Amino acid sequence: MSLRITIFGLAITSSWGNGHATTFRALCAALKQRGHQITFFEKDVEWYASNRDLPEPPYAQVRLYRQWDDVLPEVRKTLAATDVALVGSYFPDGIAALQEIVDAKVTVKAFYDIDTPITLASLRQHRGNEYLDARLLPELDVYFSFTGGPILRELQTRFGVKSAVSLYCSFDPAEYQRQPSDARLRCLLSYMGTYAPDRQPKLEALFGAPARALSDERFIVAGPMYPSSVVWPENVEHIFHLAPEYHARLYSSSDFILNVTRREMVMAGYSPSVRLFEAAACGATIISDNWPGLDCFFTPGEEILIATGGDDVVHWLRRGTLPEIGKRAQERVLAEHTSSVRAAQFEQAIEAAVSAQIAPALTRNTALHRAI
Numbered sequence: 001m002s003l004r005i006t007i008f009g010l011a012i013t014s015s016w017g018n019g020h021a022t023t024f025r026a027l028c029a030a031l032k033q034r035g036h037q038i039t040f041f042e043k044d045v046e047w048y049a050s051n052r053d054l055p056e057p058p059y060a061q062v063r064l065y066r067q068w069d070d071v072l073p074e075v076r077k078t079l080a081a082t083d084v085a086l087v088g089s090y091f092p093d094g095i096a097a098l099q100e101i102v103d104a105k106v107t108v109k110a111f112y113d114i115d116t117p118i119t120l121a122s123l124r125q126h127r128g129n130e131y132l133d134a135r136l137l138p139e140l141d142v143y144f145s146f147t148g149g150p151i152l153r154e155l156q157t158r159f160g161v162k163s164a165v166s167l168y169c170s171f172d173p174a175e176y177q178r179q180p181s182d183a184r185l186r187c188l189l190s191y192m193g194t195y196a197p198d199r200q201p202k203l204e205a206l207f208g209a210p211a212r213a214l215s216d217e218r219f220i221v222a223g224p225m226y227p228s229s230v231v232w233p234e235n236v237e238h239i240f241h242l243a244p245e246y247h248a249r250l251y252s253s254s255d256f257i258l259n260v261t262r263r264e265m266v267m268a269g270y271s272p273s274v275r276l277f278e279a280a281a282c283g284a285t286i287i288s289d290n291w292p293g294l295d296c297f298f299t300p301g302e303e304i305l306i307a308t309g310g311d312d313v314v315h316w317l318r319r320g321t322l323p324e325i326g327k328r329a330q331e332r333v334l335a336e337h338t339s340s341v342r343a344a345q346f347e348q349a350i351e352a353a354v355s356a357q358i359a360p361a362l363t364r365n366t367a368l369h370r371a372i
Contacts, residue, residue: 001035001347001351002035002036002037003031003036003037003083003084003350004036004037004039004081004082004083004084005031005036005037005038005039005082005083005084005085005086006038006039006040006041006078006079006082006084006085006086006106007024007028007038007039007040007041007060007085007086007087007088007112008040008041008085008086008087008088008091008093008094008097009024009040009041009042009087009088009091009112010042010088010089010090010091010092010114011024011042011048012024012025012028012040012042012054012057012060012062013042013048013052013053013054013055013056013057013062013064014047014048014049014051014052014053014054015053015054015243015244016047016048016051016053016224016241017047017051017194017224017225017241018194019114019169019194019273019274019275020088020090020114021054021244022244022274022278023114023169023170023274024040024088025054025057025059025172026169026170026171026172026175026339026342027170027339027342027343027346028040028057028059028060029057029058029059029172029339030170030172030338030339030340030342030343031059031343031346032058032059032060033059033340033343034340034343034344034347037061038059038060038061039060039061039063039078039082040057040060040061040062040063041063041065041071041075041097042062042063042064042065043064043065043066043068043091043092043093044064044065044066045092051241053243053244053245063078068093068096072100075097075100076100076104079100079101079104079106080104082104082106082107083106083107083108084106084107084108084110084350085101085104085106085108085109085110086110086111086112086144087101087110087111087112087131088111088112088113088114089111089112089113089114089115089116089118089119089131089132090114090115090131091131092130092131094130094131094132095128095130095131095132095133095136098111098132098133098136098139098140099133099136102136102139107354107357108141108142108350108353108354109139109140109141109142110140110141110142110143110144110350110353111132111137111140111142111143111144112144112167113143113144113145113146113147114146114169115146116145116146116147116151116268116271117147117151117264117265117267117268117271118264119132120151120154120155120268121264123159134159137155137159137160137161138159138160138161138162140161140162141162141163141353141356141357142162142163142165142349142350142353143155143161143162143163143164143165144165144166144167144346144349145164145165145166145167146166146167146168146169146271147166147265147268147269147270147271148166148168148270148271148293148296149268149269149270149292149293150269151164151268151270152164152165152166162353162356163349163352163353163356165345165349166270167342167345167346167349168272168277168337168342169272169273169274169277169337169342170274170277170337170338170339170341170342171274171277171278171281171333171337171338171339172338172339173281173334173338173339175244175248176247176248176251176277176278176281176282177248177281177282178248178252178282178283178330179248179249179251179252179253179282180252181252181253182249182250182252182253183253185220185246185249185250185253185254186218186253186254187217187218187219187220187237187253187254187255188214188217188218188219188254188255188256188317189207189210189211189217189219189220189254189255189256189257189258189287189313189317190219190220190221190222190250190251190253190254190256190257190258191203191207191220191221191222191223191257191258191259191260192221192222192223192242192247192250192257192275193222193223193260193275194223194224194225195223195224195225195226195227195230196262198262198263198264199260199261199262199263200230202260202289203260205309205310206258206260206287206289206307206309206310206313207219207221207236207258207260207313208232208233208236209310209313210310210313210314210317211232211233211235211236212233213310213314214235214314214317214318215233215234215235216235217235217317218235218237219233219235219236219237220236220237220238220239220250220254221236221237221238221239222238222239222241222242222250223239223240223241223242224240224241226238247278248278248281248282251278251279251282251284252282252283252284254284255285255317255320255321256284256285256286256287256305256316256317256321257275257279257284257285257286257287258286258287258288258313259273259275259276259279259286259287259288259289260288260289261273261288261289261291265291266289266291266292269291269292269293269294270292270293270296271291271293272294272297276288276297276298277333277337280298280303280304280326280329280330280332280333281330281333281334282326282330283323283326283327283329283330284326284329285305285321285322285323285325285326285329286298286304286305286325286326286329287304287305287306287307287312287313287316288304288305288306288307289306289307289308290306290307290308294306297332297336297337298329298332299328299332302325302328303325303328303329303332304325304329305322305325
């Protein structure tokens with residue numbers, strides 16, 4: 001089965017300040033490897049244009065555009081020859097792209113929500129947002145979600161989605177594996193993530209406070225958009241942006257990796273960060289905040305360490321390295337969360353959607369045959 005897939009996504013050419021790019025890169029690379037053809041539409045915005053770390057992905061034909069009206073003829077021509085069309089969350093022209101997909105009568109129409117709890121909060125209050133109109137949801141064949149658990153049922157029962165399927169983030173094992181320790185990134189604890197106001201108090205408790213308590217040790221935080229009001233302890237090095245090619249080095253050079261989850265994701269549960277899987281793939285020992293469904297991905301105490309406060313983090317850091325934790329986490333994600341596994345799950349959902357379309361027609365034809 002070779003599919004012609006068209007994706008409208010926030011970013012694939014630039015990983016600057018977003019986690020969408022690495023997610024799309026891993027998935028598209030795996031789909032290409034399985035014989036599928038991918039066209040990716042990305043809006044050419046200044047923020048990404050000046051920080052484009054993969055301008056020409058080898059696994060997708062990228063179509064950059066400035067204005068939707070200008071690219072619309074190409075969009076329609078592409079959709080006319082498309083088997084599967086997918087719009088990602090936060091795509092700037094998401095509603096317009098979804099409407100084009102519906103009007104083009106693409107075989108399988110899909111939405112990929114990399115921000116499901118945030119999207120759902122908006123849908124519950126306003127019935128839509130800048131990238132998704134709730135009225136289009138019943139027209140979709142598949143709603144892929146970064147979040148699993150109870151939220152999938154709500155999408156189907158409350159918003160009329162035909163099929164809500166979890167499609168968690170993933171990683172490419174060729175890119176994320178154990179690396180030799182890099183002296184420039186060597187530290188006791190590191191954290192990677194873009195600034196988020198709702199996450200900052202927890203980051204201060206689980207990262208800032210332990211750094212102050214262990215002032216002789218080196219800590220690293222990597223990520224953009226932190227305001228000047230955020231003051232890091234003197235033993236914390238802040239890397240404004242760490243390119244994906246250095247992620248595995250950081251994970252491999254840190255005794256411990258910290259994972260801190262945004263409030264919406266904690267409340268929804270079942271929302272693993274791509275950083276979790278990437279760090280585990282490198283055999284890192286991960287300390288994480290707790291949230292519903294975490295134990296579906298890692299076994300606490302065996303594959304991941306749980307911290308409810310800064311004292312827990314300090315406790316683990318003072319115990320020293322625990323490579324067996326990282327080793328078990330690595331084995332788990334290699335078996336369950338690689339990009340190849342995710343691509344196979346994507347194919348299964350598409351096949352199920354096609355079968356769901358065929359079944360009513362077969363039923364009608366059988367009934368007609370019996371009547372005759």
